[in-house]
Amino acid sequence: MAGRQIRVNINGTDHQAIVEPRLSLADFLRHELGLTGTHIGCEHGVCGICNVLIDGRSMRSCLLLAVQVDGRSVETVEGLAEGEKLHPIQEAFMDEQGLQCGFCTPGFIMSLKELLDRNPNPSEDEIKDVLGGSICRCTGYAGILRAVQSAVAKMGGGRPSLLD
Amino acid sequence: MAVDIPKSFEELPTSAPRHIGRGRRRIEDPALLTGRTQFIDDVELPRMLHCAILRSPFAHARITGIDTQEAEALPGVVAIVTGEDALRWSHPAQSSPEGWGTHCLATDAVRYVGEPVAAVAAISRYVAEDAMELITVEYDPLDVVADPAAAMKADSPLVHAGQGTNVMMDRVFTWGEVEQAFEKADCVVSEEFRWNRMGANPTETFGCICEWDPLDLSLTIRGSIQSPSMFGLGRAATFALPSNKVNIISQPHGGSFGGKGGTRGTDVTCLLSRKADGRPVKWIEDRVEYLTAGGSQAWDRYYSASIAVRNDGIVTGLRVALVDDLGATGEAYGAICAAKPLAAFTGPYTIPVAEYDLKLVATNKVPSGPYRGMGPPPHFFVLEQLMDLAARQLGIDPAEFRRKNFIPKDAFPYMIPSGNEYDSGDYEEVLNQALALADYPALRSAQAEARKEGRLVGIGVASAIEPGVFDWNAYAIVGMPGTGVPEGATVSIDIMGFITVRVGFSLEGQGQYTLVSQLVSDYFGTDPEMVRVVYLDTQSAPPSFGPGGSRLGVAITGAVLGACDRIRTKASQVVAGLMQTEPENIVLRDGQFGIPGVPEAQMSVAEVAGTMLARSDLLPPDVDPRPEATHVWTAAGRTPADEEGRAKSYLTAAQAVHVVQVEIDRETGFVEIQRYCLADDCGTRLNPATVEGQTDGSVAQGIGAALLEEYSFDSDGQPQTTTFMDYLMPTVYEVPTVEKVAVVTPSPFTPLGAKGCGEGAIHTTPAAVLCAINDALAPLGQMAREVPAAPKRLWDLIRLAEDTSAEGSRTG
Incomplete structure (x- = not known):
């Protein structure tokens, strides 16, 4: 061809x-x-x-x-990572056990990067709108939701209301 | 040599704070988060070819001809295999029960849609798929049987003509005076249930790279393989090779949950490599292949079950009749899923007698396989619905009804009628904690208010057992009588004092490498980050089974601590020689070997290891100079199964109580989970963050099972759910926040007192969600008997109630 x-x-x-x-x-x-x-x-x-x-x-x-x-x-x-330094979203996933097998993780991380690049302080609906577009079979999303909260904090955004 | 494995955290040779028993960053994560972990499809080998598999479009047909000529002529195609090659070079798959396996490629007839018929190895997957389209297969369609009730009839089409029947097994197991218990009962509750096929669907499908060595006559298989040693033995049998000529290299894999499957595809790929003169051939199962004919379709079950109850609410007997549709063959461990409930047949209750009428039936559907939990989750769905029916009939609150029947905490170890022994537990405390967490009385009053408004709000309280640390004797009744599943680890301290642990299982997501690093660092007083955990293939690793049957956390803890203890013994001999004392006077604590109370008589682990490896002149005679040891752990006290299948099989019994509140939309039948609370007891928590992660994930899978997931087929055996648009996986929208509380009753039988917890919540979640749904439907006089409780099914029940009520008001 x-x-x-x-x-x-x-x-x-x-x-x-x-x-x-x-x-x-x-x-x-x-x-x-x-x-x-x-x-x-x-x-x-x-x-x-x-x-x-x-x-x-x-x-x-x-x-x-x-x-x-x-x-x-x-x-x-x-x-995403700069040399040995992980991107804040990657750090957040590590801190909050936002992954288990890690196979789906790159897709989640890239979607969240788009979200947080555009909007450092997203609402619960905006976060779920992004996460709802991907499937994770291991975590039940709890760790991923914690990771988003942590990433928002690390990247200077406010605290989302999601897990309050 | 006696090996001393600590039974609790306190027995570890370290002063607090320990690393074990805490959540911490996982050593697995940096590579996963940066995309550097090598999954099977990331591996490229020199001269590698790519496989595509041509599959049957018919559920049952005779193959009358295959023409591969045009495909062979396509540039880039290197080898094509069909059933002829399978007949020439391989044996049929082993199966359980025996004798129900077929070759990896159809040889005479196809028996399910998606059965491999031919396969191509080409320079790329794209070319291989082009070639597949050029293969012509002529089929002569045969009558299809896709329903086990029909399959059991005398005039049914036969899935395997040579068998003369579609019934693979038909046996009644009776444990105690069941007949008598039901005769004497004040009340008998009987009901029928349907659990539809669903399954694992790890985000990574199965994949492999197979290399046949034509000179050495050996096989090397890389793949996303959950149980490498078992997988290797299976391939050795299939290809009639000595088991030491099959090497399995398990890549890290993107989830498994028992449902990775892949044996057929691997065997097909091995045949291709042989035909391609030993070039490596890669096969990556795509999602449509996985959903059509992959390894995850589990638990296609029809239940008829009863409990016998006294007026005071004590359950005195349990009868379960199961017709399990295993699909076209017994190759995929579906049968052992039907056998596993023996390990926890009567759940957390004191039910003294029980009966299991088990029929395993062949149909023209993809062979059914294992999934997280292996079989008890549907069994507990059934048992817990019966418990609620009885409670409702007797006017007892469902939580209190369970409390009355719980095995009391002073009764452990407790032998259940089906023969397994539970190690420990405090079920009433778990119930109390769950009810308190949910504020159960408040939930009930809110429900009463909602019901006044006509809303369908329900509360489910369910409890189940998670059998942990499996042994093969659990599966004796379906033809697997063996006992013992060893797990080994080799711990080595190098000349500089750095520690490496070698294990026989690869990453799968449960964080076991982190656990290993926590254990070793506490034992020898180092940082977890300094411990390296290395995967070894099957030709190099100590005996290993890997993850499965909620066993690896416990088993690898035993293996690692046993190996550490063996090193301690050797090192103590060396240190005793240097300090001119007896080895029994030497104590290891906080990374120092020495004589307690003598500060100058202390040597660090690194000094001792360095001495052992570098200073033979200082070593006592006859001491093994390697600061290295392997320990192979296996559960003690396992017994062979008796005639009724009774065996001490699973070593641990974790228990949980889930409290769930749902509301069903009257207009749509859609279920909203409004509250999800659970308490669970899996003994000592080696890494609480990992345990919680397993629980969260398992609840999500249980919710998928209860509400969404179903492999459906039409009456011709055509699968209707071959994409993720049709097979519905839970997303963040469907999975609620799970509130959790832990109760810890250490196991008296295991290293550190831990119990198996990996499969976890899925044992209880579908039962609890369905209990809640049926509580919501109770005022309508309706009951959901089918899983998943999809909106259409509930909508039908609600309409039925409304029609009945309208009918009643017309006639009344």
Whole structure:
């Protein structure tokens, strides 16, 4: 199948690649670039585990084709920590046991990054709106909700009313 | 060598504050949070090929022809396998009961939708799937039986023609004078229930990379494998290999809950690797494959059950008849799910006699497998509904009815009629704590108010047992008589005093590596962060079963503390030699070996280890110079099963009481969980944060089971739930905040007094939620007998009540 050339900025680095038009963004990131931190849970857009940020907005990388991000920027979980220093959301998940097996965690973290980048002090509804788009099978969401609260505090936002 | 394993925190050789018994940051997390943990699909090997599996679209059909020529010609395709290859190179899967397994690829007929028929290995998954579309299979459809009641009839189509029947097992187990108990009862409550298929659905599906070595005739399998040693033995049997020629490398996995499955897909992938001259072949099950034919479909059950009760509210007998639809084969451990309730048949109650009429039936559906809890959760759903019915009939409050029947705290260890022994407990205290947490009287008065307004508000109070630390003898009745499930660990102190622990299980989410680091750091007086925990594959690891049956926390604690004690004994010999005293005078405390009360006669763990490894000139003769030891822990006192299946199987019995308030919307049948409170006792809590995490997650799965999750099939055996749009997983919207309180009754039988707690709340949650729903429906004279209690089912019951009432007012 004929390849198509794309240019895409991934976690701050420009990449140029020739990809098959049918290659999914998730497969491109994982198998062409080795960015395996983005995981695949269902490949039909329900579970949210493969969420990445495209130009700052969270999207399902399993439902996008690599050719669709030509000229755009993509952020994945690998881009969050600065060297040895974890991102505050990652710290918060660690502090509050917001993960167990950790397979869904990158998707949750990327969705929450979008939320907290836009709104450092989200309401309960806004938080649930984001978390409700993803599935975690291990935690029952309790640890994730605590982690959101902790991340909001770490990132300078006010205390959300969720767990008060 | 006698090994001394501490029975409580206080017996550890450390002064407080200890690391064990506290929640702490997990050593597993940094890699998981940054995407660096290598799950199976993250692994790439040189010359690796990718597998796609062609599956049957029919629930039952004869295969009359397969043409792979066009697919073989597609560039990038390296190997294709069909049933012929399976016949040539493999045996049928082992099964329970025996004799109900088939080859990994259909050889003559397909018996369920999704059964593998052919598979392709190609340079990419994309090409492999292209090739799959070029394979032509000719089917001659056969009559389908997708319902176990029909399957048991004499004229039913046969799933396996050679068996002459679809009934895999039909046996009645009687424990005590059951007949008499029911004859003498003041009141007998009988009811029928239906538990629909549901299951694990870990967020990561199964995956593997298989390499057949054509010269060595050996297999290396990497995968998201929950029980590596068992998995390896199974593959050795399938491929007629010596067990030491199968090496299983278990990658960290994205959840499992018993429902990872994957044996068929692995065997198919192994055949492909063999056909591709030993090139590694990767198969990653996609979600549609998982939902159609994966490893998680559990508990497809039809119950008919009764309890015998005296007028004073004491339950004197229990009868359970179960028809369990195992699907097309016995390969996936569905049968042991039906056997496990023996470990806790009568729940937390003193019911003295019981009977289990067990029928395991084959149908044209995907073979059923294990899921968190393995089988008791539906059993307790049934038992707890009967308890509520009896309480209602006798006019006794459901909480008090349970209190009357609880095993009293001074009766432990307590032998239940089905043969298992419970270790310890204080069930009444757990009930008291749960009722206090929920403010039960206030809930009841609020309910009375709501009922006056015509609202369907219900309160459920349910209790169940979580059998913990399994042994295989629990499954003797379905053909698995063995006892003993060893778990080993190797603890090594290096020349600089740093400690490494080697274990045979990989990360799965329960934080066991953190637990190991807590144990070792307390034992030798170091920081948990300094302890490295390393996974070993099956050809290198000490004997290990891994997580399963709520056992690993207890078992690995025994293994690690046993290994630590073995090192202590060796090191004490060395230190005694240096200090010119006897080894029994040497005491380890807070990281120092020495003579108590003699400050100058102390050596740090690092000094002792360094001496052992570097200064042979200073060692006493005949001492083993390695500051390293392996200990393999297994539960003591397990007994083989008797003729009625009775055995001391599970070592621990955790108990819980859940109090749930729900409201059912009259217009939609939708259930809102308004309050969720629980008290539980799983003995000593090794890491309370981990225990709470397991509880939260297990409640969520229990709510999924009670309200949402169902694998459904049409009458032709066609699965109707093959995406997450149809199979409904609980999201943050469905899972309420869970209020929890802990009661701690240490186990007298286990390391540190801990009990199994990993499967946890799912034993009680579906029972409690359904008790609450049925409490809400009681004023309507209706009862939910089917799980999940989906809105449509409840809506139908509410309409039925309204129609009946309208009918009544017309005629009345």
